[in-house]
Amino acid sequence: MNLEKSKRNFKIIATIVILFLLAVLAVFIYLMIFRQDIVPKGETHGSFWLKNISLLLAALGFASSALSSAY
Numbered sequence: 001m002n003l004e005k006s007k008r009n010f011k012i013i014a015t016i017v018i019l020f021l022l023a024v025l026a027v028f029i030y031l032m033i034f035r036q037d038i039v040p041k042g043e044t045h046g047s048f049w050l051k052n053i054s055l056l057l058a059a060l061g062f063a064s065s066a067l068s069s070a071y
Contacts, residue, residue, distance in 0.1 A: 017067055021060060028056060 031038060032049050039048045 014067060017063060021063065024056065028053065 036045065039045050
């Protein structure tokens with residue numbers, strides 16, 4: 001596999017990963033704004049979403065480091 005073909009494949013994979021992460025972020029934002037009834041009774045709105053968004057950011061960090069090491 002030549003270098004140009006691998007660069008093109010990496011750009012395609014990186015675009016797919018970014019689109020997937022944007023879709024997950026959009027779902028989180030939708031749930032945070034429009035579906036406030038999913039917050040459990042024992043937690044406040046802020047603590048529930050802070051915990052979940054921190055998990056999302058940790059997954060984003062892991063995915064970006066894995067993607068950069070693959071390049």
